[in-house]
Amino acid sequence: SRGNGEATAASLAPVSGAGPMGPGVEVRAYQRVDDPSFNILQAWHEVEMILDPGDFRIDGDETIHSLTAKVHWRNDAEHTASIAPVSGNEITPDADVLAVGIFTARPNNLWLESTADTLRVRLGDLDDDADDLLYEISRAAVFDGVAADGGSPRSYVHMLPDEPVAPGEEPCGGEALQDIHYPSDWWLSHLTRSADIACDGSGTMTVTMEYRDGTSFTRTITWDGQGAGTVTENRADGTVVAGAFDENTGDYALVTTYPAGHDPVSRDRHGTALEGSVEAWEIVEWQDAHPDTTYFTAVENGDETTATGYRVDGDLREDFTLTHDTDGNASGEWSRNDGAAGEFALEMLEGGGTHLTFAASDQAADGSPSITGEIFYAPDGSGTGTVTFTQYGNSVTYTVTFGPDGTGTLDDSAGNTIPL
Secondary structure (H helix, E strand, O other), rough: OOOOOOOOEEEEEOOOOOOOOOOOOOOEEEEEEEEOOOOEEEEEEHHHHHEEEEOOOOOOOOOEEEEEEEEOOOOOOEEEEEEOOOOOOOOOOOOOOEEEEEEEEEEOOOOOOEEEEEEEEOOOOOHHHHOOOEEEEEEEEEOOOOOOOOOOOOEEEEEEEOOOOOOOOOOOEEEEEEEEOOOOOOEEEOOOOEEEEOOOOEEEEEEEEEEEEOOEEEEEEEEEOOEEEEEEEEEOOOOOEEEEEEOOOOOOEEEOOOOOOOOEEEEEEEEEEEEOOOEEEEEOOOOOOOOEEEEEEEEEOOEEEEEEEEEEOOEEEEHHHHHHHOOEEEEEEEEOOOOOOEEEEEEEEOOOOOEEEEEEEEOOOOOEEEEEEEEEEEOOOEEEEEEEEOOOEEEEEEEEOOOOOOOEEEEEEOOEEEEE
């Protein structure tokens, strides 16, 4: 005891409670310190070691069987750390060992009850940290409240490497799991994520979410380690997604099938994406059995990239072409099978300015409206030009002005101003 209130108690005795201590005899070494002066937040801490002391006349022949350390704080939180062999009763260089840390939160903690960290390791030579090997690791946490399954809200994370991991190394593969049970009043009640990755690069990842209304969502991704893989989804509303990809060929496909009664019925996306070129389709199938099709392709040729495509929506078809280069010049055309069309060109000027021209018309609309325009932009973003609207054979030309902040106006010859 000390005058500051610190009190220490220690003992060394056979585990059996009687008899001499020596080689082959399990001995319990114990120490407890109450009101430790070096840590005013602790109420007490204790350490217990079970060991075979060997010959007391020989230093270094003792064998540790287990070690436990416990800290109790003044707010009644507590942490216990222990080390013990997985099998047998001795911690030897070739024995697997469980290292466990358990934290119990203070009683008035409003969200956490406890956590438990577990490592399965091989310590090797106790004097050499470099030969340690990690075989398995996990963490469990328990929270206050009630989960949807009637237990406590809780989480669990576990990792099992394919091969033991030495200090400073990373696993080449293995299994990983995350499992979470949420409070009963949450929309999401249960989440599971799992991964199984082989050292050859192949693997599978799955996520499952269970909701309070009894529905669920599942996604599984698999890959072969050579660049190819598949993905499947089962969504809460009954939608099913199935896809595949191959990085070697650039091919991909993704088919979404909607639940009964849904319109559209399905959506098929597929194509090829390689360096310098992309080709893609989207086909939407409707309940009346008609498909809507969208096609897009882009090709990079030197400093210029050209994109073309079309969209078919029932009886309506739209086509477009878009070209741009690394200098910033761009042009494009658009047309529709009912006669509507449009085009533009953007030219980069010396000094940082730009020159924009555009035109569009819709001959099938009332009055066959059309518009043409030409605008010059300064490097600061300001600009000026003209825009001409024509409908029912009548044309009006406006002067268009833009400020550096993007605000603009249209002014006609009659003195009318329209803010943009």
